[in-house]
Amino acid sequence: MHWTVEYLWLIPVLPLMAAGLSAVAKQSGRAFAAWLAIVAMSLALVLACMAFAEAVGHAGRQHVNFPWLQMGDSWLKLGWVLDPLSAVMLLMVSSVGLLIFIYSLGYMAQDENSTRFFCFLSLFAAAMLGLVIANSLLLLFICWELVGLTSYLLIGFWYHKPRAAAAARKAFITTRVGDLAFLLGMVWLYARSGTLLFYDGGNGCLEPSGLAPLVTGTTSLGLAASGGIGLLIFCGAAGKSGQVPLHVWLPDAMEGPTPVSALIHAATMVAAGVFLVARVYPIMGPCLPVVAWVGAVTAVFAASIAVAQTDIKRILAYSTVSQIGFMMLGLGVGGVAVGMFHLVTHAFFKALLFLGAGSVIHGCRSEQDLRCMGGLRRFMPITFATYAVGMLALSGFPLLFSGFWSKDRILEAAHDWGASQGPFYLGLCGALLTAFYMTRQVFYVFYGNCRLPEDPHESPRLMTAPLVVLAVCSVLLGFIGTPAWPWFQGFLEERPDGGAWSVERRSVEREGIVTPATLSRSDAPTLSRSDAPTLHAPPQAFSPRNLLPHAPLMVLSSLIVLVGIGLGYWLYGRKPLGGAGKVDVLERVQPDLFGLLRNKYFVDEVYEWAFVSFTVRWARICDWLDEWVWRGMVELLSYAVAGLSWANSFLDEYVVNLGFDRLCRRLTEGGGLLSRLQDGRVQHYLRIMGVALALLALLLIWGCRSL
Numbered sequence: 001m002h003w004t005v006e007y008l009w010l011i012p013v014l015p016l017m018a019a020g021l022s023a024v025a026k027q028s029g030r031a032f033a034a035w036l037a038i039v040a041m042s043l044a045l046v047l048a049c050m051a052f053a054e055a056v057g058h059a060g061r062q063h064v065n066f067p068w069l070q071m072g073d074s075w076l077k078l079g080w081v082l083d084p085l086s087a088v089m090l091l092m093v094s095s096v097g098l099l100i101f102i103y104s105l106g107y108m109a110q111d112e113n114s115t116r117f118f119c120f121l122s123l124f125a126a127a128m129l130g131l132v133i134a135n136s137l138l139l140l141f142i143c144w145e146l147v148g149l150t151s152y153l154l155i156g157f158w159y160h161k162p163r164a165a166a167a168a169r170k171a172f173i174t175t176r177v178g179d180l181a182f183l184l185g186m187v188w189l190y191a192r193s194g195t196l197l198f199y200d201g202g203n204g205c206l207e208p209s210g211l212a213p214l215v216t217g218t219t220s221l222g223l224a225a226s227g228g229i230g231l232l233i234f235c236g237a238a239g240k241s242g243q244v245p246l247h248v249w250l251p252d253a254m255e256g257p258t259p260v261s262a263l264i265h266a267a268t269m270v271a272a273g274v275f276l277v278a279r280v281y282p283i284m285g286p287c288l289p290v291v292a293w294v295g296a297v298t299a300v301f302a303a304s305i306a307v308a309q310t311d312i313k314r315i316l317a318y319s320t321v322s323q324i325g326f327m328m329l330g331l332g333v334g335g336v337a338v339g340m341f342h343l344v345t346h347a348f349f350k351a352l353l354f355l356g357a358g359s360v361i362h363g364c365r366s367e368q369d370l371r372c373m374g375g376l377r378r379f380m381p382i383t384f385a386t387y388a389v390g391m392l393a394l395s396g397f398p399l400l401f402s403g404f405w406s407k408d409r410i411l412e413a414a415h416d417w418g419a420s421q422g423p424f425y426l427g428l429c430g431a432l433l434t435a436f437y438m439t440r441q442v443f444y445v446f447y448g449n450c451r452l453p454e455d456p457h458e459s460p461r462l463m464t465a466p467l468v469v470l471a472v473c474s475v476l477l478g479f480i481g482t483p484a485w486p487w488f489q490g491f492l493e494e495r496p497d498g499g500a501w502s503v504e505r506r507s508v509e510r511e512g513i514v515t516p517a518t519l520s521r522s523d524a525p526t527l528s529r530s531d532a533p534t535l536h537a538p539p540q541a542f543s544p545r546n547l548l549p550h551a552p553l554m555v556l557s558s559l560i561v562l563v564g565i566g567l568g569y570w571l572y573g574r575k576p577l578g579g580a581g582k583v584d585v586l587e588r589v590q591p592d593l594f595g596l597l598r599n600k601y602f603v604d605e606v607y608e609w610a611f612v613s614f615t616v617r618w619a620r621i622c623d624w625l626d627e628w629v630w631r632g633m634v635e636l637l638s639y640a641v642a643g644l645s646w647a648n649s650f651l652d653e654y655v656v657n658l659g660f661d662r663l664c665r666r667l668t669e670g671g672g673l674l675s676r677l678q679d680g681r682v683q684h685y686l687r688i689m690g691v692a693l694a695l696l697a698l699l700l701i702w703g704c705r706s707l
Contacts, residue, residue, distance in 0.1 A: 001062055001064075002054050002058065002062070004047075004050050004051050004054045004082070005051075005054065005062045005063075005064060005082045006064060007047075008047075008051060008064070008080050008082055008133055009080055009133070010044075010047055011044045011047045011048055011051070011090060011094070011129050011133065012044075012126045012127075012129035012130035012133065012143075013126070014040040014041075014043050014044045014047075014126075015037065015040045015041055015044055015122040015123070015125045015126040015129065016122070016123065016126035016130075017040065018036045018037050018039075018040035018041075018118075018122040019037075019119050019120075019122035019123040019126060021036055022036060022037065022115060022116075022118055022119035022122060023119050025115055025119075026115070027112070027113070027115050027116075028115075029115055030112075030114045030115050030118075032115075033114065033115040033118040033119060034101075034104070034105050034108075034114065034118050036118070036122075037101055037118040037119075037121060037122045038098070038101050038102060038105065040122060041094065041097055041098045041101050041122070041125060042098060044094045044098075044125075044129065045091075045094040045095055045098050048087075048090040048091050048093075048094040048095075049091065051082055051086075051087055051090055051091075052087045052088070052090065052091045054082065054087075055082055055083065055084055055086075055087035056087075056491065060083075061081060061082070061083040061199060062081070062082045062083075063079055063080065063081040063082070063135045063198075063199050063200075064079050064080055064081075064135075065077045065078070065079030065135060065136075065197060065200060066078060066079060076138070076196075077136065077195075077197055077200070078134075078135075078136045078138065078139045079134075079135035079136055079139070079197060079200075080133040080134060080135050080139075081133065081134070081135035081198060081199060082133070084491050084492045084493075085275075085278060085279065085336065085340065085492060086132050086133050088340065088344060088491075088492060089132040089271075089275055090129065090132055090133065092267060092271075092343075092344050092347050092348075093125070093128050093129055093132060093267050093268065093271075094125075094129065096263075096266055096267035096347050096348060096351050096470075097125045097128075097263065097267055097268070099351065099355075099466040099469060099470060100121075100259050100262050100263050100266075100267070100351060100355065100466070101118075101121065101125075101259075102462065102465070102466055103259055103262075103355050103358070103462070103463050103466045103467075104117070104118070104121065104257075104259040105462055106459070106460050106462035106463040107257065107258060107259055107358055107362065107463060108257065108259070111257075113157070116157075117154075117157060117257070120150055120153045120154050120157065121154070121259070121260075121263070123146070123150050124147065124150040124151070124154060124263060124268060125263075125268070126146075127143045127144075127146035127147045127149075127150060128143070128147055128267070128268040128269075128271075128272065130142075130143040130146070131143035131144055131147065131272055131275070132275065135197060135198050135199060136196050136197050136198065137186050137189065137196040137197075137198070137205070137280070138186070138196045140276070140279070141182065141183070141186060144179070144182070144236075144240070144272065144276075145179065147240075147268065147269055147272055148172065148175050148176075148179065148240070148269075149172075151171060151172075151175075151253070151264060151269050152168045152169075152171060152172040153168075154256050154257075154260040154263075154264075155167050155168040155171050155252075155253045155255060155256040155260065155264075156168025156169075156255075156256070157256055157257055157260065158255070158256070158257070161255065163252075163255050164255040164256065166252075166255075167249075167252035167253055167254075167255040167256070168255075168256075170248070170249050170252050171249040171250075171252065171253055174239065174246055174248060174249040175239045175240055175246070175249065176239075177235075177239055177246060178235045178236040178237070178238055178239020178240060178246055179236055179239060179240075181232045181233075181235035181236055181239075182232065182233055182235065182236025182237075182239075183236075184232050185228075185229045185230075185231075185232030185233040185235075185236070186233075188225070188228065188229050188232065189205055189214075189229050189283075192213050192214055192225050192229070193205040193210040193211075193213055193214060194210075195210060198279070198280075205283075206280065206282050206283070211226070211282060211283070213225070214226035214229065214283060223286065224286050226283045226284075226285065226286055227285075227286030227287050229283055230280070230283050230284040230285070230286060230287040231287045231290065233276065233277075233280055233283070233284075234277060234284070234287060234290065234291060234294075236273070236276065237272075237273035237274070237276045237277050238273065238294065239273070240269060240270065240272050240273040240276075241270045241271075241272070241273025241274055241324045241327075241328070242270055242273075242320070242321045242324060243273070243294055243295065243298045243321070243324065243325060243328060244294060244297055244298045244301055244302075244325075245603070247298065247301075247302065247321050248603060248604055248607060250265075250270065250317055250320065250321055251314050251317040251318055251321070251600075253265075253317065254311070254313040254314055254317050258313065258354060258355070258357060258358030258361060259355070259358065261313055261316075261317070261354050261357075261358075262350075262351045262354035262355050262358070263351075265316070265317065265320040265350055265351075265354060266346070266347045266348075266350040266351035266354065267347050267351060270320055270324055271343055271347065273324070274324060274327045274328065274331065274339060274340070274343050275340075275343070277291060277328070277331050277339075278331060278336045278339060278340055281331070281335075281336050284331075288331070288332045288333075289332065289419055290332075291328050291329075291331055291332035292328070292329050292331075292332025292333045292414075292417070292419075292423050293332070293422070293423060294325075294328060295324075295325040295326065295327065295328025295329035295330075295331070295332055295423070296325065296329045296414070296422065296423035296426040296427060296430075297325070297426065298321060298322065298324070298325030298328070299322045299323075299325030299326050299329060299426060299427060299430035300322075300325075300426050300429050300430045300433065301321075301322075301325075301601075302318045302319070302321035302322035302325065303318070303319070303322040303429075303430045303433035303434050303437065304433055304597055305318045305597055305600050305601065306318035306319055306322065306433070306437045307433060307436065307437045307440070307586070307597055308584070308586070308587075308594050308595075308597035308598040309437075309598070310369055310370050310371055311368050311369065311370070312357045312360060312361070312368050312369075312370055312373075312441065312445065313354070313357050313361075313368060315370075315437060315441050316350070316353050316354055316357060319350070319353075319394065319434065319437070319438070320350060322430055322433075322434065323342070323346050323350070323394070323434075325430070326342055326407060326410050326427065326430065327339045327340075327342050327343050327346070327410075329410055329414060329423055329426075329427060330342055330409070330410040330413060330414075332423070333410075333413045333414045333416075333417040333423060334409065334410065334412075334413025334414070334417075335413070335493070336492060336493065337488065337489040337492040337493050338409050338410055338413050338489075339410070340492055341405075341406045341409060341481045341488050341489065341492075342403075342406035342407060342409070342410055344406075344477065344488075345393070345402035345403055345405070345406040345474070345477050345478060345481075346394075346403070346406070348402070348470050348473040348474050348477060349389070349390045349393035349394055349401075349402065349403060349470070349474040350390075350394070351470055352386060352387070352389065352390035352393075352467060352470035352471055352474055353387065353390040353391070353394065355463070355466060355467055355470065356383055356386055356387035356390060356467055357387075358463070359380065359383040359387075359459040359463055359464065359467065360373070360376060360380065360383060360387075360445060360456075362459050362463065363376070363379065363380050363383065363456040363457050363458060363459055364376075364452055364456045365452075365454065365456075367452065370441060370444035370445055371444065371451070371577070371582070372451055372452060373444065373445045373446075373450070373451060373452060373456075374444065374445070374446075374447065374448040374449055374450050374451045374452075374576075374577065375446070375447065375448055375449050375450035375451075376445055376446045376450070376456055377446040377447065378450075379450070379455060379456045379457060379458065380456060380457070380458045380459070381458070382458060382459075382464045382467065382468070383458065383459060383464065383467065384446050385471070386464070386467040386468060386470070386471040387442070387445075387446070387467075388442065388446075389401070389471040389474055389475065390470070390471065390474060391438045391439075391441070391442050393474040393475070393478075394434060394438055395434055395435040395438050395439070395561055395564065395565065396408070396431055396434070396435065396557065396561045397561060397565075398554070398557075398558035398561065398562075399558075400475065401474060401475055401478060402473075402474055402475065402476070402477040402478030402479075403474075403478070404478065404557070404558075404561070405478035405479070405481055405482050406478065406481060407431060407557070408550070408553065408554055408557050409481065409489075410427060411424065411427050411428065411431070411553060411557055412550060412553050414427050415553060428556075428557075428560055431557065431560050431561060431564070432560050432561075432563060432564045433564065434564065435560070435561045435562075435563075435564025435565045435568070436564040436565075436567050436568045437568075438568075439564065439565045439567075439568025439569060439572070439573070440568045440571070440572050443568065443569070443572040443573045443577065444572065444577060447573060448576045448577050449576055482547075483546045483547050483549075483550045484543060484544050484546050484547050485543075486546075571585045571586060572585060
């Protein structure tokens, strides 16, 4: 085993140590905390690059397990794993995280609590990196909860703002709903397989011996145990990744500082749910249609809401919900590589967009309303150029940007999905809406006349430099997963024995190829490596001819994107836009529909009525019961106890004690009388005996006369 694998634990420990040192630093040591976090994240990135190189050079999977807690005769083990999935995630999280850390150095320069900010930020990164390398579902869950805790701390970082404090509570409580289901699924998995290790020399829960009891056992509803466990785990993933109906916390998370929004929406928290589904993919087989449909519905649902929003960060927040839906759709219909490819590309261009939005807010003196901006491209050329790259990548502009290739792979997999064509058409609608609302946002912010009271200014280089790096990555990353050179798919689908799983769902159905998804079938555990069909790896050499089979769908996808951009230009780009008091162009055309979208389909209001208000009403009922029923009963009981204690005291004092005292006096008096009979004088004894003999004689005489 390579030393990189043995010391893989250092990657999350480095930012964890930075968080610990920052926690004990003085508030005035802002520069120390910031640079400590950046240095720790830089070292973590170096180790992540080495781990990625090891994963590329060493085909297969390497893991380290160690005993942690003894339960009777057995040990509960934890461990870490290096495989293509964890290697890709390590590189993505550490690189994007480092750029966000550097950006934060300029963005939070004037905040007096930046020491605490970088402490929380380092802890957030450490938790996500630990989650990525975990070879145990228990260790993953521990890091999962740490991610939830730090997101609560960072979303509510400006806790003096009521909206920020409320958003932090909302995020924490909503994600706990999914986490409870996740915990139940984890307990069920341990009860069925006897282990929470993913890989353990053939005995892990994702290996044949661990999967066998999951696919053979069934629930009371006839669903395979793996299906029930998979659904519970997916609930946790849906909560953390903001999928319908647990999406309501994610847009409100914008109340935190912009670097926090970028970290949550790009590289860490929301990506954790997608990564979880990808990690336990062999278990998810029976519930993959649910994953696909939830993802497809979420993609369209959130994208339609983004059309009518006016806050620059809130639009991007709903965009994240929509794009995570695309990733779930890709996992459900195409496999791990399809969904993860979009996750990686999305991490870079969404981080670019959020940091670009932060640059806009910084240059506009904390203004976030699109309608109050305009004409910023003249004042902020670097921010505009990089933001345009992110916008085109997110929209999936043809051929040049990474979002096009990753989104296209998802649409192609959805098109080839044999179960239904519904997710495919929903995906096309989501792609159209994405291009439209991003075009609308760009024209509102960067074109037309400036509607700000003061001229904006470009952000400092410390903030624009990460934007440039992210913009370059947003262009180049897509080319490692094109049909002409599907290197990413080939790398991510590598088998532990050096081969590769097929990523083509059609070839699976046609040729009977065994993939991680088919391990959920009832016959999967009976297949050994020797008698399984040959596994075909996707071509990894560059070949433009591979584009030809994909050309029709690429053309359709390109037309969809161009129509969305063209429609956005037609409505918002041809004429100067009005200020905050003006009615939106789309609102004039469809006021009722626009109002529905602006109010987010009233989902928050429905939750407020169905859950929050119900909880409040029940709390008031409980308060009334506590005040007038339980409190009265407690007081009545206390009075009864007090009365009994008084009665007991009375009986003890005036009955028991008084009677006992009188009895004791009588006994004392009786003892005094008897003591006189034994005074030690013989003459007294003789007198008594004489009297007794006389009485006895009289008694005998009386008795004889009676006879």
